[in-house]
Amino acid sequence: MKRTLVYLLILSGFLLSSCAQKKKVEVRKSEIVADLIHPLYFQEEVSSLINFPFWFNDSIIARQKIRQLTVTSFKGVISDTSIYNPESEDETFPKRTLIYTFNQSGRLVQLQITDFSEGIVISNQSFQIGKPGQLNYCEAIQKDNLYGVENNTFTYDAARISANYASFVASNDMDLIHFVLNKKYFGPLSVDSIASPLPNDWVILGSPDKPMKRYKVRNKVKETSISNYEYFQSNFPKLITNEDYPFFKKRYFNYQKGHFNGYIDSTFIDETFVTSVRSFIYYDSKRLPTKIIHKKEHAEGVNNYQTHELFTYSYYP
Template sequence: MKRLTVCLLLLLGFTLANCTEKKKVPVSHTEITADLIHPLYFQEEVSSLINFPFWFNDSIVVGNKIKQLTVTSFKGVISDTGTYNDSDDETFPKRAIIYTFNQSGRLVQMQITDFSEGIVISNQSFQVGKPGALGYCEVVQKDNLYGVENNTFTYKTNRITPDYAAFTASNDLDLVHFILNKKYFGPLSVDSIANPLPNDWIILGKPDRPEKRYKVRNKVKEKFISNYSYYSSNYPKMIANEDYPFFKKRYFSYEKGHFSGYLDSTFIDKTFVTSVKSFIYYNSKKLPEKMIHKKEHVESVNHYQTQEIFTYSFYE
């Protein structure tokens, strides 16, 4: 009888342990699939480093025989129905960027045009070289029309080691320091390796997967801080920007594994101020077609939208 009782207890314990193990099985997440444009392209501080143009998937560029991609941002305010308001000056483009690819899918040229009230005020053209260490590409400015001061910096290699890399901006003043080894992410290590000046940017991580970005004064006093978290690889989950008294969080969305947009929330002293919901739409070839940004203010029921349009030309 005692032997039977012991057996029953052992069997009950095994059954409960087995159930507990089943409950611990993690919920699987949808695998993220690469699209033509990487989500980090829409993060301004990442895409502004034009010497590291990892933003486009060369296999998709080749597969669709894409020759040029034009991204046009509009100043205009559009209603919730997607139609423009009556004022003509609200339909003008704000900026147009033309990306040119060779037949191997590599980005070879960029042309950036800025507008004011429909008038071109700046037109800059850049030749993009082959990627090397860290994905760095030499970028040579070909044109800068209309006498407007260059507002897009290029970068030259200052130093590259397995643990650290530095690049000097075309204004010959600012540096970008990449701390590549997590072992040296601490403030004293950063100061010892990079010896950054107050106007320099410090980036913990690689150019295509930053983990933190900031400026520093007196070794430990940080400002203009951005922190990045990821789902997998370098697909962003959330990016937090802190510039007191402002604090902004951007949450990225993926629908059925594809990038579908992001939500921005802005706070002042922990008080919610405004939110912007951005949605990306794809055409029948699964190429980005447009992006809509819907902005809402906490003290107003008036919502408004702006948009970016993606257009293409193709190799025959």
């Protein structure tokens, strides 16, 4: 009888502990909320797919009456301190501007990309963004352009869209992206059977707004340029890793009081740490991002190399 009682007490304690831990995890996950810009916007391979512009919260844009968002990237500076000092930044010449134009419902309708060299425009691309359709795919029509060496943004046309698989071909008629949407077909042989990817094609397991894995493949099973994505909840990223021999990169996403506030990139070669970049996002009183600071730190602990981006807004009356 005593042995049974002890067993029951241990079992009860274990169950209570498990429930408490589960509740703690659930509470932590439920704290993450949507801000104006989705964290995956800062993932280049995601934000470069301009036919899938899910990066902005249309409800917040409409409520704040935002007409345009301009993201301006500036040159880097060397800083000996870890304290951010805006007075020390060289904002004379921007490197790139991204101008996003929204309608009054909060939907993205136009994107303009301009690249600079010492204050001179060397490339300009403008795209008209259509309404989202299947898989939230938006037609992107390239408008006025100033062609230059930096023009490398492509639009994609839908080749095939189904419940389990979708493919899109780039405007350069060379690049092809395969989305395997159903987890049932995530295996290499299934991917080859459904998509038949060529060595230069990208294969993405998951959807455009929630990729699980991204890679290229040769001979059905030899994968290269592999990126893996982990999430806290929904499509709020937790960790993204990238393998491109000899480099291995990790990106950890940080959230404070439920809000995304930056990320940390670490680069390794043969398991040896090489460098890290800490990115901090600053918000105004309306929870609109105003600035992002990228601080690069080397293994030797030498001076930090810092770059930054500014977010500016124009509004509807």
